[in-house]
Amino acid sequence: MKERARVVIIGGGIVGCGIAFHLAKMGWRDIVVVEQGRLFDTGGSTSHSPGLIFQSNSSKTMTELAKSSVDLYKDLEVDGRPGFSQVGSLEVAWTPERWEDLKRKAGLAMSWGLEPALIGASEAREKVPILTDKLLGAVYLPTDGVASAVPVTQAMGKIAQGLGATFYPRTTVTGIEVRDGRVQGVVTDRGRIQTEIVVSAAGIWGPLVGRMAGVSIPLVPMEHLYVETGPLSELAGETAEIRHPIMRHQDRALYFRQWGERYAFGSTDHEPMPIDPEDILSHEDSRETPAISTFDPPYAPKAFASAVELIPCLQNAEMVYSMGGLFSFTPDAMP
Numbered sequence: 001m002k003e004r005a006r007v008v009i010i011g012g013g014i015v016g017c018g019i020a021f022h023l024a025k026m027g028w029r030d031i032v033v034v035e036q037g038r039l040f041d042t043g044g045s046t047s048h049s050p051g052l053i054f055q056s057n058s059s060k061t062m063t064e065l066a067k068s069s070v071d072l073y074k075d076l077e078v079d080g081r082p083g084f085s086q087v088g089s090l091e092v093a094w095t096p097e098r099w100e101d102l103k104r105k106a107g108l109a110m111s112w113g114l115e116p117a118l119i120g121a122s123e124a125r126e127k128v129p130i131l132t133d134k135l136l137g138a139v140y141l142p143t144d145g146v147a148s149a150v151p152v153t154q155a156m157g158k159i160a161q162g163l164g165a166t167f168y169p170r171t172t173v174t175g176i177e178v179r180d181g182r183v184q185g186v187v188t189d190r191g192r193i194q195t196e197i198v199v200s201a202a203g204i205w206g207p208l209v210g211r212m213a214g215v216s217i218p219l220v221p222m223e224h225l226y227v228e229t230g231p232l233s234e235l236a237g238e239t240a241e242i243r244h245p246i247m248r249h250q251d252r253a254l255y256f257r258q259w260g261e262r263y264a265f266g267s268t269d270h271e272p273m274p275i276d277p278e279d280i281l282s283h284e285d286s287r288e289t290p291a292i293s294t295f296d297p298p299y300a301p302k303a304f305a306s307a308v309e310l311i312p313c314l315q316n317a318e319m320v321y322s323m324g325g326l327f328s329f330t331p332d333a334m335p
Contacts, residue, residue: 056116204291
């Protein structure tokens with residue numbers, strides 16, 4: 001292990017690899033990334049992300065960040081496969097109030113440099129034929145899509161490595177040395193690295209990393225429901241991993257994406273489920289996926305009923321996989 005680095009990045013998921021990628025592209029060479037799990041499928045939030053990128057946001061800053069992510073990811077490839085599928089997005093209106101809200105959101109998106117289109121229910125069904133006809137309409141944004149989270153992470157990490165960054169998987173940070181308010185080094189189970197700059201990209205473990213340096217990091221790991229169906233007869237013979245636009249249904253706090261002949265949806269329409277970072281399982285105890293818990297929460301039937309409202313054919317689908325996916329929230333509910 002290197003004894004000294006200009007910067008040590010703790011966490012090798014999409015955030016850590018993104019930071020290493022950008023620093024390396026800016027000319028930094030003495031970069032070290034330490035990751036407690038595998039490269040690049042780390043077992044953290046990146047490993048279970050469905051990858052949906054909705055660029056439209058009431059915050060111009062968040063919109064610009066999402067736009068720059070799309071611009072970057074669509075040019076990345078892993079083993080000849082693109083890292084981003086630009087299938088577009090639909091945000092649907094179930095109520096008159098939501099339809100009015102979407103008109104406002106479309107105006108914001110347009111002012112932030114996007115090209116949204118307000119469309120009716122029939123147009124929405126042309127893009128996603130399995131949708132109900134009970135919609136009032138939707139906002140369609142053609143440049144949204146899905147990033148393949150682990151491949152994109154790998155692509156950025158490999159580029160950073162090619163430019164001189166060093167990655168250490170299976171390496172646990174056990175301490176951060178601080179003297180007179182300044183970082184002196186990072187201690188791991190494989191040795192000490194002298195450095196003056198530490199970046200925490202530890203996601204759901206972020207508060208624990210901050211504690212090592214005497215810093216409070218206001219992140220809370222939260223759990224939410226994610227479900228994948230078995231094959232749908234309506235999608236029989238589909239050869240593309242994703243062809244339908246991704247969707248969000250804010251009146252029911254749901255998001256949707258296609259997986260070939262199957263569908264997946266996630267729900268946050270439930271009481272908050274915070275998890276103490278101390279209680280997150282280790283990589284060994286969780287079989288390498290500590291950010292995933294297999295569970296059958298009491299609110300699952302409500303989420304399923306809401307999903308069926310929007311996509312009626314899900315009523316006959318088998319729910320073959322469900323999980324509680326952990327990812328970080330801040331007190332203001334922003335990234």
